[in-house]
Amino acid sequence: MIFRTELSIPASQNQIDHTQSLLTIGSCFSQHIGHRLQKYKFKCISNPFGTVFNPISIAKLLHRAKEKKYVSEDELMLSNGLWIHPDFHSSLCDSDKHNTLSNINSSIKTVHEVLHEIRFLFVTLGTSIGYRLLKNNAVVANCHKLPASDFEKINISIEDGYKELKDIMSQLFNINPEIHIVLTISPVRHIKDGIIENSFNKGRLHTIVEKIIGDGGNISYFPAYEWLMDDLRDYRFYDEDLIHPNEVAIEYIWQKFGNHFFDPNTAALCKKVDEIIKASQHRPFNPMTDEHIKFKKTQLESIQLLAKDHPYLDFTDEKKKFE
Numbered sequence: 001m002i003f004r005t006e007l008s009i010p011a012s013q014n015q016i017d018h019t020q021s022l023l024t025i026g027s028c029f030s031q032h033i034g035h036r037l038q039k040y041k042f043k044c045i046s047n048p049f050g051t052v053f054n055p056i057s058i059a060k061l062l063h064r065a066k067e068k069k070y071v072s073e074d075e076l077m078l079s080n081g082l083w084i085h086p087d088f089h090s091s092l093c094d095s096d097k098h099n100t101l102s103n104i105n106s107s108i109k110t111v112h113e114v115l116h117e118i119r120f121l122f123v124t125l126g127t128s129i130g131y132r133l134l135k136n137n138a139v140v141a142n143c144h145k146l147p148a149s150d151f152e153k154i155n156i157s158i159e160d161g162y163k164e165l166k167d168i169m170s171q172l173f174n175i176n177p178e179i180h181i182v183l184t185i186s187p188v189r190h191i192k193d194g195i196i197e198n199s200f201n202k203g204r205l206h207t208i209v210e211k212i213i214g215d216g217g218n219i220s221y222f223p224a225y226e227w228l229m230d231d232l233r234d235y236r237f238y239d240e241d242l243i244h245p246n247e248v249a250i251e252y253i254w255q256k257f258g259n260h261f262f263d264p265n266t267a268a269l270c271k272k273v274d275e276i277i278k279a280s281q282h283r284p285f286n287p288m289t290d291e292h293i294k295f296k297k298t299q300l301e302s303i304q305l306l307a308k309d310h311p312y313l314d315f316t317d318e319k320k321k322f323e
Helices: 028-039 055-067 097-114 158-175 195-214 224-232 247-261 264-280 290-309 316-322
Strands: 021-026 043-046 077-079 082-084 120-125 129-133 138-140 151-155 180-185 219-221
Touching: 021 028, 021 055, 021 097, 028 043, 028 120, 028 180, 028 247, 043 097, 055 097, 055 120, 055 138, 055 158, 082 097, 120 195, 151 195, 158 195, 180 195, 180 224, 195 219, 224 247, 264 290, 264 316, 290 316
Parallel strands: 021 043, 021 120, 120 180, 180 219
Antiparallel strands: 077 082, 129 138, 129 151
């Protein structure tokens, strides 16, 4: 008997290796994938603007970075003692206005500089529900606990979401013809707005993605949402909040990610990197024993050999633990 439906997709024609630059942007699921890419020593910038959920805000941030349009002081607002910008996540905010400006503009500068050279851009859409700031009628990424009366809750239409994303993607292809854009939809359930409403808003995101991919070009879809909702399909793969996927689910989808995007050589290199990372996390009972000293020497030699064959890998943190 078969007790679950399993999703399988063929290997991507656009394979990832450690020499390429990558950028992830979007919901917290994008951050999970970005952090794993960084862990395995890929040259990845992970969610530099913080968590962003809706398609219009993601498009706005990419456009601002492309144009290198820095944030000015008069764009900031004070909320609960922090200087904030509604287009950026609270992780970039600070009680000092100049620190907030520095954090945000540093991220804009970083992304601007890499947009011309990245090989892969991963965009994870979280929800099509958004908030419009009434004073300027702009769709924002984050309300930052400002008064609810400052905003209007909206359903971003398929047409608007498609138009904004399609426009910025066309601009990115103009400045970087080699870029491959991968769209994903976050499996995180936005049920605070209602279970039915969550289904509707995820449906709008799927239609936006379908329309973009249907236009052709170097754009593809990675089915993270389907792997959790239709393949795993069980609450034991969620955190206690029953909203976010747990580590088991994220690791499962990461394995599918590797199967899809990594060729055998890249997968083998990831395995070697993982062995070094696990060894660096070893905590000896007595670090002064001959056995542990020999262990550290062996690991340093392994790092040196791997770095010699792959000089683009950065083992700075691991080397410090063995020296």
